[in-house]
Amino acid sequence: MIIIPAIDIIQGKCVRLTKGDYDQKIVYNDNPLEVAKQFEAAGITRVHIVDLDGAKAGSIVNLKVLEAVASSTELIIDFGGGVKTIQDVSNIFNAGASMVTIGSLAVKQPSLLEEWLLEFGTNRFLIGADVLEGNIKISGWLEDGGITIFDFIGKMLSLGVTNIFCTDISKDGVMEGPSVDLYKTILAQFPEIKLIASGGVSELNDLLNLDALGCAGAIVGKAIYEGKVPLNPLKDLTESYIYFN
Secondary structure, eight states: OEEEEEEEETTEEEEEEEEEEEEEEEEESSHHHHHHHHHHHHTTOOOEEHHHHHHHSSSSOHHHHHHHHHOOOOEEEEEEOOOOOOOHHHHHHHHTEEEEEEOOOHOHHHHHHHHHHHHOOOOGEEEEEEEEEEEEEETTTTTEEEEEEEEHHHHHHHHTTOHHHHGGGTTTOOOOOOOOOHHHHHHHHHHHHEEEEEEEOSSSHHHHHHHHHOSSSEEEEEHHHHHHSSSHHHHHHSSSSSOOO
């Protein structure tokens, strides 16, 4: 299982939110590139960069952060937040990302997503499924997506997508443990997907449990920034399996 630290960006700074609430923001570093270099030095190979300003505004805001990290490290990067057009996708790839992260658009405009998949390839996209009590939430978790997590994954599979990360909103940023039961159910129903767990990781043992479940990866945020999950032991976990190829 690959460990994927999250670098969430607001006003060019590395932050973390609690349950997606912009009013519950903690700034961990004014320089995301410095954070990325620390991850790389610890043996991390992949990061998940989220343009939170872009997600809120509906258009990409922090592309320069992506450019800085991509040009100054060897990290594999997936980037998302505010992606609305095929030009946005091209800009992200040109800035150095290996994958584009898509969330609400996959629910609202699956036909548009399908066009992008045909243009760039399904392996260049990471689809985010934000879940609360089994239902997909969209638009910064403020709106109901009108579809269950299981129907959504089935729809993505029909488009050829297998790279999916799932965030249990009730777990995000609170470090109370990941949604093991949810991920177990998803993997039992869709064993062909490369599921990345997101939200709730509070200690190294949580990552071992997710690995044992068969998760392809785990996105980790606050637990790393607050020292609950030390970076050094993560190298051994990341070396065993890198699903992006």
